[in-house]
Amino acid sequence: MLKNHYNTIIIGAGPAGLACALTLLENGVDDVLVAEKHEFPRDKCCAGYITRKTEKKYRRFGFDPADCGYSLIEDFGLYFRLKRRQRIENRFLFTSREINRVALDDAFFRLAKARGVNIAENMPITGHDPDNNTVTLGKTHVAGYDNLVFADGTMGFGSAYQRAKRRNLAMQCIFTSDRPDGIEIHFGVTRHGYCWVSTLRGVTNVGMTDEYREAREYKKIFENFLRELGLNADTSALYSAFTPIGIRKPVIGKNIFFAGDAMGACDPFTLSGISCGLDSGEKAALSITRSDTRIIERYAHRLGVKFTFMRLLMRIFYIPCVRWLVFNVGCRFLSGVVTFFFNRFLNKK
Numbered sequence: 001m002l003k004n005h006y007n008t009i010i011i012g013a014g015p016a017g018l019a020c021a022l023t024l025l026e027n028g029v030d031d032v033l034v035a036e037k038h039e040f041p042r043d044k045c046c047a048g049y050i051t052r053k054t055e056k057k058y059r060r061f062g063f064d065p066a067d068c069g070y071s072l073i074e075d076f077g078l079y080f081r082l083k084r085r086q087r088i089e090n091r092f093l094f095t096s097r098e099i100n101r102v103a104l105d106d107a108f109f110r111l112a113k114a115r116g117v118n119i120a121e122n123m124p125i126t127g128h129d130p131d132n133n134t135v136t137l138g139k140t141h142v143a144g145y146d147n148l149v150f151a152d153g154t155m156g157f158g159s160a161y162q163r164a165k166r167r168n169l170a171m172q173c174i175f176t177s178d179r180p181d182g183i184e185i186h187f188g189v190t191r192h193g194y195c196w197v198s199t200l201r202g203v204t205n206v207g208m209t210d211e212y213r214e215a216r217e218y219k220k221i222f223e224n225f226l227r228e229l230g231l232n233a234d235t236s237a238l239y240s241a242f243t244p245i246g247i248r249k250p251v252i253g254k255n256i257f258f259a260g261d262a263m264g265a266c267d268p269f270t271l272s273g274i275s276c277g278l279d280s281g282e283k284a285a286l287s288i289t290r291s292d293t294r295i296i297e298r299y300a301h302r303l304g305v306k307f308t309f310m311r312l313l314m315r316i317f318y319i320p321c322v323r324w325l326v327f328n329v330g331c332r333f334l335s336g337v338v339t340f341f342f343n344r345f346l347n348k349k
């Protein structure tokens with residue numbers, strides 16, 4: 001039963017929305033509604049990789065991803081133009097049994113519910129009146145709020161308040177196969193992105209990401225890639241979604257906040273967004289409980305600087321001659337440095 005007013009309404013029950021709700025609860029704010037448009041377990045277009053750092057963050061909320069069968073796939077290969085250039089002993093990237101995020105999100109959702117977070121499923125936001133601090137939920141229910149948090153992803157309702165032109169397209173396809181366990185990261189298939197092929201115990205996830213350009217025929221590029229790999233997958237199950245490029249406004253006025261992808265909190269290079277979702281949700285909650293919007297603003301600023309650096313790295317890395325040097329010289333003669341970079345630098349994501 002929905003009430004007519006809440007201290008805080010959070011839109012979206014992904015990692016960002018739930019981290020926000022759990023932090024509010026920890027800080028004594030329990031008049032909270034999380035409005036989620038789907039019913040859990042909900043489908044989610046995401047490979048669901050998490051790093052040790054993300055695992056730690058989940059643990060902070062009393063949740064252990066190992067309970068969802070998360071484990072390390074040791075064999076991690078870097079590929080360029082379909083040729084294996086280097087093997088890295090993976091020490092940072094954890095994968096779920098299904099190589100997607102459905103079970104992870106569902107377990108976090110159940111934990112939040114068990115802790116007393118009030119979540120309304122099948123409850124999309126369909127209207128918003130910022131002048132009167134009200135939202136319309138579902139077809140007709142109008143509810144007032146003191147604080148509103150948009151944690152509804154890159155293209156959610158909250159995105160109407162953001163001027164974000166660039167975004168990444170990410171697509172994936174999951175199927176059974178007899179490939180050996182391993183993670184392959186392929187460069188040179190898309191212009192400003194990469195592909196992945198992960199296999200764990202007979203399940204394979206093939207994905208692709210690239211800076212989105214309307215004119216590009218991504219499905220064709222993806223299908224060609226599958227063919228070149230010798231994989232005969234059914235691409236009617238191909239699933240795609242956008243991820244943000246660049247930080248968006250973390251707060252409008254004094255009481256409308258953005259968290260997770262809705263705030264642009266997803267690394268444009270690695271697509272690592274779960275960890276930033278948890279962090280930004282937490283920061284939005286702390287801004288609310290301490291009545292200090294600078295908490296989320298400072299976090300967004302730091303993240304913006306980091307992402308600008310990542311974008312710069314990307315620009316340099318995607319220059320054809322630089323990529324050639326990385327894979328033909330770096331991977332051959334400086335493989336120790338490449339391994340160090342992956343395990344140290346990316347582990348911090």
Ligand SMILES: Cc1cc2nc3c(=O)[nH]c(=O)nc-3n(C[C@H](O)[C@H](O)[C@H](O)COP(=O)(O)OP(=O)(O)OC[C@H]3O[C@@H](n4cnc5c(N)ncnc54)[C@H](O)[C@@H]3O)c2cc1C
Binds near residue numbers: 014124153156271273
């Ligand atoms: C193909 C792909 C692979 C990826 N792989 C990884 C990876 O391996 N590791 C990683 O860390 N990140 C990955 N990402 C990024 C990651 O998925 C996102 O950064 C992360 O999900 C952001 O969390 P969030 O809580 O902000 O949004 P979401 O997880 O998208 O949650 C938003 C929620 O809002 C709900 N919602 C949307 N609109 C409405 C509405 N109108 N009303 C109510 N609710 C609404 C949605 O149903 C959803 O539950 C990947 C992304 C893609 C597309």
